Amino acid sequence: ALELKLTPVLMLLRSTLDQLQEKDTAKIFTQPVNLSEVPDYLEFISQPMDFSTMRTKMEGHAYCSVADIEKDFDLMISNCLKYNSKDTMFHKAALQLREVGGAILRHAHRQSQSIG
Numbered sequence: 158a159l160e161l162k163l164t165p166v167l168m169l170l171r172s173t174l175d176q177l178q179e180k181d182t183a184k185i186f187t188q189p190v191n192l193s194e195v196p197d198y199l200e201f202i203s204q205p206m207d208f209s210t211m212r213t214k215m216e217g218h219a220y221c222s223v224a225d226i227e228k229d230f231d232l233m234i235s236n237c238l239k240y241n242s243k244d245t246m247f248h249k250a251a252l253q254l255r256e257v258g259g260a261i262l263r264h265a266h267r268q269s270q271s272i273g
């Protein structure tokens with residue numbers, strides 16, 4: 158939506174989300190975990206999160222700070238670390254994304270301080 162493009166803070170949030178998603182090279186966080194393919198998922202995970210859901214929230218003005226994005230990003234990563242055992246590609250990808258995402262979010266926090 159037009160207004161999302163104009164506000165500097167919201168531009169920063171959109172760009173931060175783009176940068177985080179770009180690092181999900183295996184694209185395991187693009188869409189919600191498919192509950193028909195993974196019927197026991199909700200027995201372990203009470204609040205699923207993924208990048209498409211974060212984008213919908215973004216367009217719905219649910220995020221107004223970098224901290225808001227960071228909260229859902231951390232939820233998405235911790236869900237994956239909880240559900241998938243250590244020896245899986247998913248678990249390893251989540252650990253890697255947590256590291257590289259942390260640097261992206263720290264930089265976004267600094268930028269948002271200068272935007273004000």
Ligand SMILES: CC(=O)c1c[nH]c2ccccc12
Binds near residue numbers: 185191
């Ligand atoms: C992100 C995540 O946990 C998953 C992403 N795709 C999946 C398929 C089966 C089980 C878990 C997942």
